[in-house]
Amino acid sequence: MMKRERPHIAVSFVSLLVLFLLPTSSALALTSSTELIEEHKAYDGQVITFEGEAIGDIMVRGDNAWIHLNDDQYGKMRSRKLSGYNSGMAVWLPANEAAKITTLGNYDNWGDLVRVVGTFNAACPEHGGDMDIHAISLAIIDPGEAIERPIETERIYWALGLGLSSALLFFLNRRKSRP
Amino acid sequence: MIQRPRILDYKNIAFYSGKIIFGVGLLMILPLVTALIFAEWNPALDFMIGIFSCFTLGLSMQLFFKTDHDLSWLQGMVVASFSWLLAMLLGAIPHYLSGHFASFLDACFDLMSGYTTTGLFLLQDLDHISHALNMWRHLLTYAGGQGIIVIALTFLVGGSGGVVKIYVGEGKDEKLLPNVIQTARAIWLISLSYLVAGSLVLWVIALFEGMPPVRGLLHSVWIFMGAWSTGGFAPQSLNTSYYHSLFFEMASIIIFIIGSFNFALHWAVWTKNRKEIYRNIEIISFTITLSIALAITTVGLIRMGVYPEAVAMFRKAFYQISSAHTTTGFMTIQARAFVRQWGEMGMIGVTMAMAIGASACSTAGGFKGLRMGVIFKALVKEIRGILAPESAVIVEKMHHIKNVVLDDGHIRSAMLIVLSYIMIYTVTTLVGVYYRYPFVESLFDAVSVGSNSGLSCGVTSPAMPALMKVVYILAMWMGRLEFMAIFGLVGFMYASVKGK
Numbered sequence: 001m002m003k004r005e006r007p008h009i010a011v012s013f014v015s016l017l018v019l020f021l022l023p024t025s026s027a028l029a030l031t032s033s034t035e036l037i038e039e040h041k042a043y044d045g046q047v048i049t050f051e052g053e054a055i056g057d058i059m060v061r062g063d064n065a066w067i068h069l070n071d072d073q074y075g076k077m078r079s080r081k082l083s084g085y086n087s088g089m090a091v092w093l094p095a096n097e098a099a100k101i102t103t104l105g106n107y108d109n110w111g112d113l114v115r116v117v118g119t120f121n122a123a124c125p126e127h128g129g130d131m132d133i134h135a136i137s138l139a140i141i142d143p144g145e146a147i148e149r150p151i152e153t154e155r156i157y158w159a160l161g162l163g164l165s166s167a168l169l170f171f172l173n174r175r176k177s178r179p
Numbered sequence: 180m181i182q183r184p185r186i187l188d189y190k191n192i193a194f195y196s197g198k199i200i201f202g203v204g205l206l207m208i209l210p211l212v213t214a215l216i217f218a219e220w221n222p223a224l225d226f227m228i229g230i231f232s233c234f235t236l237g238l239s240m241q242l243f244f245k246t247d248h249d250l251s252w253l254q255g256m257v258v259a260s261f262s263w264l265l266a267m268l269l270g271a272i273p274h275y276l277s278g279h280f281a282s283f284l285d286a287c288f289d290l291m292s293g294y295t296t297t298g299l300f301l302l303q304d305l306d307h308i309s310h311a312l313n314m315w316r317h318l319l320t321y322a323g324g325q326g327i328i329v330i331a332l333t334f335l336v337g338g339s340g341g342v343v344k345i346y347v348g349e350g351k352d353e354k355l356l357p358n359v360i361q362t363a364r365a366i367w368l369i370s371l372s373y374l375v376a377g378s379l380v381l382w383v384i385a386l387f388e389g390m391p392p393v394r395g396l397l398h399s400v401w402i403f404m405g406a407w408s409t410g411g412f413a414p415q416s417l418n419t420s421y422y423h424s425l426f427f428e429m430a431s432i433i434i435f436i437i438g439s440f441n442f443a444l445h446w447a448v449w450t451k452n453r454k455e456i457y458r459n460i461e462i463i464s465f466t467i468t469l470s471i472a473l474a475i476t477t478v479g480l481i482r483m484g485v486y487p488e489a490v491a492m493f494r495k496a497f498y499q500i501s502s503a504h505t506t507t508g509f510m511t512i513q514a515r516a517f518v519r520q521w522g523e524m525g526m527i528g529v530t531m532a533m534a535i536g537a538s539a540c541s542t543a544g545g546f547k548g549l550r551m552g553v554i555f556k557a558l559v560k561e562i563r564g565i566l567a568p569e570s571a572v573i574v575e576k577m578h579h580i581k582n583v584v585l586d587d588g589h590i591r592s593a594m595l596i597v598l599s600y601i602m603i604y605t606v607t608t609l610v611g612v613y614y615r616y617p618f619v620e621s622l623f624d625a626v627s628v629g630s631n632s633g634l635s636c637g638v639t640s641p642a643m644p645a646l647m648k649v650v651y652i653l654a655m656w657m658g659r660l661e662f663m664a665i666f667g668l669v670g671f672m673y674a675s676v677k678g679k
Contacts, residue, residue, distance in 0.1 A: 037513050037515045037516060037519060038515065038519055040516075040519060040520065055306045055307075055415075056306065056415055056421065057389070057390055057391065057394060058389070059388055059389035059390060059422075059423070060389045061388070061389055065389070066389075066423050068415070068417060068421065070306060070416070072304075074304045074306075074307060075306075080278070080304075082278075082279070082280075082281055082303045082304070082641070083303070084303060084640070084641060084642065085303060085304075085305070085416060085640065085641070086304060086305055086306045086416035087416075088416070088417070090417065090420070090421075090423065105306060105307060106306070106307065107219065107307055107308060107309045107310065122485070122520070123485050123486045123487060123491065123495075123520070125487040125488060125491065127423060128425060128490075128491050128494045128495070129485075129486045129487070129491030129492065129494060129495045130420060130423060130511070131512070131513060131516065147307070149220075149221055151220050151221060151224070152221060152224070155221070155224040155225070155228060155276070156224060158224075158228050159224050159227035159228050159231060162227075162228060162231030162232055162234075162235055163227065163231045165231070165235045166230075166231045166234035166235050166238065169234070169235060169238035169239055169242060170234070170238055172238075172242055173238050173241055173242050176242060176245060
């Protein structure tokens with residue numbers, strides 16, 4: 001049992017060290033989801049740092065939880081300008097670490113921008129071959145915020161105009177159908 | 180001599196197409212209600228604009244082209260193919276207004292993908308879209324799977340004899356009951372019953388796996404719609420790998436396999452003829468070709484050495500292959516992982532499964548198991564003919580709901596459709612290769628669009644050339660309607676110009 005736990009302790013120690021040093025050091029560069037997918041062999045089993053917007057749900061499973069981090073332009077730049085598909089990674093981490101996330105990305109919100117340090121698995125043996133990151137710790141870099149979506153008044157006029165024409169046509173159709 | 184269509188032909192086509200467009204507007208009411216429940220005001224306005232656009236056009240067509248004449252076969256075919264194009268253009272309005280599409284063409288791509296239960300998409304930033312838009316995306320596949328014409332037949336068109344011609348034009352030729360309206364309603368009875376039961380099962384699993392109740396319910400309904408219709412849309416960008424759940428995967432596999440069965444088979448089981456499951460030629464054909472595709476892919480994966488152990492490898496391979504073979508398009512791996520992890524042999528296994536597809540008269544695409552069965556039986560018949568004495572009469576039978584003696588008509592019809600699919604796959608692949616995508620990747624996505632599968636290895640993206648998007652839209656449309664209705668429309672247009 002002890003032998004199994006040693007690598008986890010080592011990874012944990014390295015992760016905490018990296019988290020502590022990251023703001024002032026570039027010793028361990030950030031890795032993107034594109035790099036992880038395209039160069040999965042090089043990164044498989046390596047301790048990496050990954051940043052992204054927490055989106056969707058926190059799915060707690062016992063003492064651990066699944067979260068999803070998108071490192072695309074939307075979440076990281078809080079940009080509604082179209083810049084392609086979402087891209088990101090699934091992260092498995094202790095539930096108490098996941099609980100630090102207060103805002104998840106969805107239609108209403110930009111999720112918290114978080115940084116995790118953990119081991120990348122190209123095909124995780126523990127999770128049915130999923131590509132994932134087993135993180136030890138999580139830090140909030142930028143808290144999430146509500147996405148402003150002001151009501152577009154021009155659309156109200158369009159909806160009203162088309163609604164009136166529909167009602168008129170419905171009435172005319174009914175009249176024409178009468179024997 | 181080609182005869183130019185008469186005014187009555189145009190009137191009939193416009194009148195019935197108008198009814199179908201009105202039906203598309205009615206469908207949008209559900210996403211509108213969703214928007215109102217979740218206080219998504221801009222999407223609510225988008226759907227109001229979409230609904231009233233459909234009503235305005237649909238009712239105008241019914242008012243100005245009112246007719247009491249029955250449809251001819253050609254008119255029925257033209258209504259089926261033409262109304263799908265109109266439904267695409269109008270259904271794309273809320274999509275485009277959402278601000279998640281780079282162009283109206285991209286929005287049309289997603290609409291056609293939804294209606295045809297393909298599942299490929301060009302929508303950007305999926306993880307920030309409204310519940311209403313997600314509801315519309317999934318409802319599209321659910322309605323498209325049963326057939327938007329079936330919906331219109333069920334609710335809007337009376338029992339005229341001509342409607343059977345539109346029904347057949349939509350790629351469905353099984354009559355579960357003597358009357359086509361009753362058949363359309365039977366299809367809905369089956370689909371809605373499974374919707375309730377399947378969504379409930381998925382919801383329980385979602386709650387068990389840690390999803391909050393409301394989002395869990397929405398996701399369950401959407402995933403059911405995507406699975407049952409073999410559509411493949413999912414509410415999150417990670418598709419079904421988002422749930423990290425073996426139970427969720429197993430439930431979705433069961434739903435999309437059942438969803439890919441022929442509606443006639445469903446009806447047989449529904450009416451207590453359970454033995455049909457074991458005897459039906461499509462089920463036998465599906466089981467054999469699924470096993471072959473799985474074997475090819477597994478050999479490829481073993482060679483690549485991607486997965487650390489056999490169980491994980493089987494889980495990934497079986498999910499992707501069964502999703503491909505039922506032309507669903509759900510994925511539990513990243514799109515680029517097909518290229519980077521699975522390698523060419525694994526991709527060829529998946530491509531083969533997509534090309535064959537599932538059952539005729541179902542929500543699935545591809546060659547279809549029935550035709551594979553017919554072609555295989557024809558081959559057996561030929562070989563038996565060579566081996567038998569010259570005077571012998573060779574009779575080959577197959578079982579599909581009832582015992583059928585295979586004749587030249589069955590074989591010719593099956594070969595013609597399979598050949599048409601091969602042509603679509605070829606042309607679409609060539610367009611990809613022309614734009615310098617690698618051959619295997621181009622083939623993979625081309626077969627995916629032509630068979631309405633929806634798996635992608637990364638070729639399909641908002642950045643791909645506009646011409647390629649148009650070709651993909653046409654391939655999805657032709658693959659779903661199984662050509663005859665398209666040939667009818669093209670012939671009708673030609674006759675309109677060149678006829679006398």
